[in-house]
Amino acid sequence: MRFRREGKLRMTVPIGYLKMIARGRRLVPPVDRSFRDWGVENFGDQAVKDSVGFLGPVLYDANPGRLSASFVFERLLRVGTPRFPLPTRYVTGGWAGAVDQMARRARELGVKIETGSRMTELPRHGPVIVATSLDAARALLDDGTLRWESGTSTLLDLAMTPSKRDRCDVFDMDDGGFIGHYSDHDASLAPEGESLFQGEMPMRRGESKADCLARLEGLYDLAAPDWRGRVTWRRDYVSRGRTGALDLPGTTWRDRPAIDRGGDVFLAGDSVAAPGILAEVSLNSGRAAADLAVERLTTLHA
Numbered sequence: 513m514r515f516r517r518e519g520k521l522r523m524t525v526p527i528g529y530l531k532m533i534a535r536g537r538r539l540v541p542p543v544d545r546s547f548r549d550w551g552v553e554n555f556g557d558q559a560v561k562d563s564v565g566f567l568g569p570v571l572y573d574a575n576p577g578r579l580s581a582s583f584v585f586e587r588l589l590r591v592g593t594p595r596f597p598l599p600t601r602y603v604t605g606g607w608a609g610a611v612d613q614m615a616r617r618a619r620e621l622g623v624k625i626e627t628g629s630r631m632t633e634l635p636r637h638g639p640v641i642v643a644t645s646l647d648a649a650r651a652l653l654d655d656g657t658l659r660w661e662s663g664t665s666t667l668l669d670l671a672m673t674p675s676k677r678d679r680c681d682v683f684d685m686d687d688g689g690f691i692g693h694y695s696d697h698d699a700s701l702a703p704e705g706e707s708l709f710q711g712e713m714p715m716r717r718g719e720s721k722a723d724c725l726a727r728l729e730g731l732y733d734l735a736a737p738d739w740r741g742r743v744t745w746r747r748d749y750v751s752r753g754r755t756g757a758l759d760l761p762g763t764t765w766r767d768r769p770a771i772d773r774g775g776d777v778f779l780a781g782d783s784v785a786a787p788g789i790l791a792e793v794s795l796n797s798g799r800a801a802a803d804l805a806v807e808r809l810t811t812l813h814a
Contacts, residue, residue, distance in 0.1 A: 516685060566592030567588060583764070606701055649779060668732070687731075689731045693735075721748075769785060
């Protein structure tokens with residue numbers, strides 16, 4: 513693991529940042545103040561700037577200082593606290609493998625799964641769980657209130673021949689980017705003799721994809737030197753509003769769009785009223801929606 517600070521890769525995080533994490537555990541960050549205002553007041557400007565390196569891969573936002581102090585600091589303590597073993601767990605086969613296992617188990621239980629069909633309206637009978645992005649749910653439910661703040665990042669995935677100079681994971685404390693060497697954790701993610709890297713860089717307001725991608729490629733220059741001559745596969749894209757909810761000052765997860773939409777319709781996803789970070793929000797809202805749907809079915813058949 514390495515950390516880019518002031519344009520160079522370093523093996524350790526700044527002492528001011530470590531002091532912020534240690535002292536911050538004894539404080540209660542406010543919901544109604546921005547992380548920048550509260551953080552600078554308690555820890556100093558440099559410590560807050562350094563924290564961006566850990567917030568990028570969990571918030572996908574180029575300006576996390578504008579968000580609720582409570583929201584940001586909870587994630588900083590969970591993801592940005594240096595420790596071993598790492599708080600991250602890697603599922604063998606990636607998310608696709610996990611989804612395939614869940615689908616297989618669902619079919620064993622008698623669930624009918626249909627893919628490749630576009631839904632334009634909801635079924636008219638029985639409880640319905642809508643598990644999709646807020647943009648798609650807004651159109652499907654014809655509900656203009658289904659909106660919430662979310663991040664925007666440019667992503668760059670690369671497969672390349674390996675090099676002894678390749679780093680495992682690189683946190684960018686300058687710009688909030690992140691590069692992970694995922695096949696180093698799970699060799700099944702890349703063909704034999706190749707390595708898979710995935711990187712992200714939060715997009716600044718008004719920034720083009722090309723400019724953001726150039727910044728991310730600059731981070732790759734440090735994480736995997738001479739990568740351009742070793743690439744065997746490449747994919748880049750922009751993730752907009754697909755990386756989970758961001759809570760502004762004065763809001764918490766309870767203020768997000770409710771799971772129970774009324775009329776036997778329940779909403780699940782990463783931007784609804786459920787606790788957790790990243791995929792945890794989808795999992796927790798999905799379980800809550802399923803419990804409500806089963807409860808409703810029990811009532812209907814009582």
